[in-house]
Amino acid sequence: MDIIAATGAIVVLSPVFLLTALAIKIEDGGSPFFTQKRVGKDGKVFKMYKFRSMCVNADKMHAQMKEQAGVTDVSFKLVEDPRITKVGNFIRKFSIDEFPQFINILKGDMSLVGPRPLPVYEAVEVNDEFQGRYQLNPGLTCLWQI
Template sequence: MEKHSNIYSNFYLTVKRLFDIAASLFALLITLPLTLVVSLCIYLDDRGPIFYTQERIGKDGKPFRIYKFRSMCQNADAKKKELTEQNEVNGAMFKMSNDPRVTRVGCFIRRHSIDELPQLINVLLGNMTVVGPRPPLPEEVDQYSQHDKERLKVKPGCTGLWQVSGRNSLDFDEMVELDIDYIEHACLLLDMKICFKTVWIMIYPNEAY
């Protein structure tokens, strides 16, 4: 893959931001009926909050609040400590293929990545972009090596290269390398390819958890 420097150029960043605004507004509009149905299902499932917010680390290590549809039980963060030893991913991430905290509705919306639709609000606010590295948790960043911190040079994204290159079958080191590879080769064409692949994966999911 040819190496580009567009990720740091004013032209690329300007066009990318314009695309972020247009794409997120369009996506939020056309998915409004789906949003209403999902919101109702989440509420009826356990009468809990519809949305879930969490602190993540963005560009240059700056924290922000990320928005998602709630896909887990209401005390999921407290239960996470009990499941640490069952982590299936190496490095500074936590993943379980059969996480007991995931609700019935959550299982479906996570499989189709519907739980991440509210992140488009983060895109509009400017603390995320449509395509970029995964936004890490503060405790994950605390475990980062200097090499891993390369991921923090750009805005985190709703989707990215590793999400369309194996999803959760990848380990942490592979995810980091794909994110850094994206940063080094970012261009509008690559962004478009990742967006189209993301839509395909949402319709025909594979190994999403």
């Protein structure tokens, strides 16, 4: 079911994929894609794909902002993040940045519905009570979002 739905979504959304990739490339010249190591079923680490919604050196800027703020918290987030590009704001608003995860579904790393995959740096913080999340394939969307 997941494979059929993901294949159909990629075919139907292919014009959106192309326009989004082109818009990101035109805006700042960087790669239109962002990959991040996430933890999936049985603790397997995989590369999750997204359209890049932040400037090219976003990770470096984030580390500098954390240091300047004197913050050591792993999940440090900014309310109005200056690293988000104009195209990035648009694609986040409509969740277009998540579309490349259909590729993860085709690869078997993810399902359409399941617990959202955590970044490796957050997954190490998950306590024993929530380890059951790793018995399922992570999802493009979770039950809370449906």
